[in-house]
Amino acid sequence: MLMDPHLLTTFVTVARHGSFSAAAAELGYTQSAISQQIAALEADLGLPLLSRRPVEPTPAGRRLLEHAEPLLLRLRAARADVLRTAAQPRHLLRLAATPLAVNAVVSARLAEARARQPRLEVRLRTCRAEDLAAVVAEGRADLGLADGLAAPSDPLRLPESGPMTTTGVSEEDLVVVLPGGHPLAGRASLRLADLIDARWLQSPLCPLARLRDLVGDGFPAGLEYEGDDVHTVLALAAAGHGLTLLPASAVPAGGGQVCVVPVSAPRLVHRVELLHAALPAGAPSDVAAVLTG
Template sequence: MDPHLLRTFVAVLEHRSFSTAASVLGYTQSAVSQHIAALEADLGARLVERRPVAPTGAGVRLMEHAPALLLRLDAARADIARLRRAPDARLTLACSPAAFGPELARALAGLRAAGPVEIDLHVLGREAVVEAVLTSRADLGLVDGVAAPSDPLPLPDLGPTVTLAVTEEPLAVLFPHAHPLARRRSVRLPDLAQAQWIDAPDAAVPLARLREVSHTAGFHPRIRHHGTDPHALAALAAAGHGLTALPLSLATTFPGTTAVPVHAPRLVHRTELLHPTDPTPHTTGLASILTGAG
């Protein structure tokens, strides 16, 4: 399967347009059409309906594989390129919003105290953090999520990378002050499945993950938050637009809201660090500080 054809296929379905995909990829529209036709011939199945542009059943199935396949190809290219790169005085760090906290700020201060270093910090969604590390756009990534105590996060196949636990802390639900459950000492997630929620997959625990870990249907979004700003998310929660789940240490910092810990199921909010198997000296230094090894 030609990866160039696969990239064209993904672009066509992401944009639902042959002409837009051509513009994004720098091809002519006829070239895009030829790519799709060649991929369909290779796989022996029609993948894309032309009018309107939409995936066929086979196209839907291929889209389940395509992004991960392309990411692994990009990761392999980046892994080889790292072998030729000379270490420099810059550290590029990618971090999901709930993974950034006082510990990281202190660790960065400790790294700077050890020697001169220029730090580029990018706050991204979880998937974007993983992709940035795998493709060498970031030297080190911090991602957060929900898991059973001591269990690793359900991250995708990361190839030649190192993943280390950084922190585990209680998970909390953020309620507006006036909510009747805001006075509880703790809550059960399954009891909240039919409440109204804010779905903020890049700034809080995704609702799909809450359904998975609570083994309960529901968790319907009243509003969808697209972005990485937890303060905007908390403002929505304070105004009564819905509930959201965050690490307890972060959830207690927002005015107008009350953070109530989750006691069932037994879960923790976990932050993990990931970096290539051949990290730069600054990456090794920061990882050692964050994991207590330094």
């Protein structure tokens, strides 16, 4: 017997909330109906999937979650792919981007696309890197722009979300952002290996886990910021809460109360990639061609 996607959705929602009542409110069922759906899924597998007090996945439930979330995403992506050709006017483009993806190169190419198509209407939304692929796969955006740290010409690490085309758009040098009075502020360049014991800002703009992957262990977090506003990150760095890495163009000319020093080693870049599913004729395919040209 194949597992019912509706039951899987209920299971994932309960596990995410850790609550039957919260899942019922999100999905529009009664709490009793949610309990019955979880019981039906457990009966199908012959295994308990959720402990009840507290509500959390059992070992079998944790293993099912590893499969359920990608499977449900693929189902949503398949539905979006079938509906995509008739979903919107040919002149409308829905664009999703991570916080630093819309840089000078992307902005200039969007302006070029709009000059070529005077009727082009662009709707831009920002989202976190871990959500971007799903937003595009599920048809909530036609094109996605992802940014992140990478070695030159290396692709970004994006979550698996089904058939998806990814193409490099731009690569830009990185700089270390330091407080104005920092002892290293006057250097011509810096090696990241020399900064592994410094305090760093943990933020979506510079995920320390990715930095450790690329450079090595270390880079302790002095402060964790969950937002993605560049001005806030610069203010925190200026006040001495931690260092951060940013693309050079993200720091205003003059730097304000921070100093920036280019990274000499290892050779890393800020990379922007375009991702999309199959594109019908119209604005999305036209703009994709300009962005990657």
